[in-house]
Amino acid sequence: MTNAHDVLFRTLSDPTRRAIFERLCREGEQTVGALTAQSGVSQPAVSKHLGVLRHAGLVRDRHEGRQTHYSAQLGALAPLTDWTNQMKAFWQSRFDDLENLLNRMDQ
């Protein structure tokens, strides 16, 4: 029962992890070391967060020698925008129904 929305919301719910993703969006590709320096947590913690982000498809990793570069994958945010649009659509649909009802009552 665990769908794409679950994974996305869950992944982005942690502030530290979301901050890492935001940084990758702002500044582009970064090494683990660079990300660790500004994260306020230990390097293993950052590696774990990157693993979770990668699992959610939100980042890509590129190995270059002994360092790993991570970059944001914005396409992975699509289910999120889809979801919000769907919620708005549901809302709008019910509003339309109400409007139809009122129109019928007018006649």
Next chain:
Amino acid sequence: MTNAHDVLFRTLSDPTRRAIFERLCREGEQTVGALTAQSGVSQPAVSKHLGVLRHAGLVRDRHEGRQTHYSAQLGALAPLTDWTNQMKAFWQSRFDDLENLLNRMDQ
């Protein structure tokens, strides 16, 4: 340092809670009893989830006799769309910078 994004992502990260919100979006105003009947968890659990949703501004409650009606507040989703748009904007901005660089190199 806890902003609107934190509250929203945290609130929506739980599947049970998000399902309750989705149902309110789909079907409009519902009583706690009606929500409990379909949620798969106990009534106190549902009440707690509704409390969290209300705290995030995602739902409104309306008291009528001994039952409480809850309805979705779609406006509260705005920070979410703002956030995703911002991420895309960062990405686009860096892309523009690259484009500028390439243009300058062309000359």
Next chain:
DNA sequence: GGGATCGATAACTCGGCGGCTATTGATTGA
């Protein structure tokens, strides 16, 4: 008034998750 229903609160349990340190594997360079 008194039993019944509705929803919120209290009090507790338990599993998962985010953090840490220590270690390993791989790569670099002196």
Next chain:
DNA sequence: TCAATCAATAGCCGCCGAGTTATCGATCCC
């Protein structure tokens, strides 16, 4: 070759949050 650096993994710990049952307050109906 060997020390040093980088990132991932292992192993552990503490806490928060989602779930439960029990209870309370309030309202409805007989």
